[in-house]
Amino acid sequence: MFRQVLTSALFAGFAAGLIAAALQLVFVQPVLLASELYESGEVVHFAGQGSSAHVAWAFDPVRDMLSILFATLIYCGYAMLLVAAMALAALRGVEITPRAGLLWGIAGFVAVHLAPAFGLPPELPGSAAADLGARQVWWFSTVAATGIGLWLIAFGTGPVPRVIGALAILAPQVIGAPHPDTFVGPVPPELAGLFAARALGVGFAAWTLLGLFAGWFWQREATMQAQEA
Amino acid sequence: MTALSKSAGLVRTEILGIAAVFALGLGIVTLAGHVQAATLHDAAHDTRHATGFPCH
Numbered sequence: 001m002f003r004q005v006l007t008s009a010l011f012a013g014f015a016a017g018l019i020a021a022a023l024q025l026v027f028v029q030p031v032l033l034a035s036e037l038y039e040s041g042e043v044v045h046f047a048g049q050g051s052s053a054h055v056a057w058a059f060d061p062v063r064d065m066l067s068i069l070f071a072t073l074i075y076c077g078y079a080m081l082l083v084a085a086m087a088l089a090a091l092r093g094v095e096i097t098p099r100a101g102l103l104w105g106i107a108g109f110v111a112v113h114l115a116p117a118f119g120l121p122p123e124l125p126g127s128a129a130a131d132l133g134a135r136q137v138w139w140f141s142t143v144a145a146t147g148i149g150l151w152l153i154a155f156g157t158g159p160v161p162r163v164i165g166a167l168a169i170l171a172p173q174v175i176g177a178p179h180p181d182t183f184v185g186p187v188p189p190e191l192a193g194l195f196a197a198r199a200l201g202v203g204f205a206a207w208t209l210l211g212l213f214a215g216w217f218w219q220r221e222a223t224m225q226a227q228e229a
Numbered sequence: 230m231t232a233l234s235k236s237a238g239l240v241r242t243e244i245l246g247i248a249a250v251f252a253l254g255l256g257i258v259t260l261a262g263h264v265q266a267a268t269l270h271d272a273a274h275d276t277r278h279a280t281g282f283p284c285h
Binding site: 001002005006009021024028029032063066067069070071073074076077078079080081083084085087088091113116117120121122123124125129132135136139195199200202203 | 240243244246247248249250251253254255256257258261262263265272273274275276277278279280281282283284285
């Protein structure tokens with residue numbers, strides 16, 4: 001099963017990561033580049049006159065290659081977490097199919113993107129933010145609590161584990177993410193809103209595909225191993 | 230393939246394998262997404278923002 005877990009995760013993660021990188025470069029990168037003009041002070045928004053709403057796509061080979069590399073790397077990491085959870089469920093008799101994989105992917109998106117973004121929306125460079133260490137601790141705790149909560153809701157039997165699951169998802173949001181004391185970001189709120197929406201949209205597309213691919217490769221590996229045996 | 234049809238030892242080995250893949254995944258996400266070493270941060274910068282990780 002170790003080989004099945006690792007192979008499915010690597011194939012699915014690589015495929016979903018490439019798609020995530022492509023979507024990121026087309027939809028998210030232009031907003032990020034525009035915000036950097038405000039971060040560096042090249043363009044100023046809050047001076048009374050407003051500023052150009054032009055968001056341009058710029059090609060930077062080294063920078064874009066690094067983005068593609070890290071997106072595939074991060075999605076391979078996500079895939080390992082996802083397929084490990086799938087394998088644990090399979091040991092308990094849960095059937096893993098491409099269609100079920102879609103649901104797994106949506107749940108993964110909720111745990112890793114949506115729940116942390118509920119407290120810490122994807123931030124543009126130059127946004128005001130609280131201490132980094134505190135935000136990272138909150139990010140990891142929220143992902144862990146949401147993942148465990150979703151697992152309990154999906155696989156718990158009876159109302160008790162499901163209520164505990166719901167409370168685990170609520171807890172980090174009730175405690176609240178660390179926020180800055182003052183808002184001093186130079187970036188227009190219009191850009192920040194667009195960036196957060198697009199980052200979440202790309203994450204949703206990539207995660208649902210990740211789940212679908214993981215389910216597909218999982219089934220394929222199982223068939224191949226059954227034929228070998 | 231259910232847990233019932235296997236011996237407890239085999240299930241334990243499989244859980245160890247699953248845990249190893251999980252730990253590897255967690256390591257990759259931490260390294261690529263969260264470690265603040267300057268070179269790593271600069272290289273992963275755009276993807277970290279686009280993925281919604283706390284970055285700066």
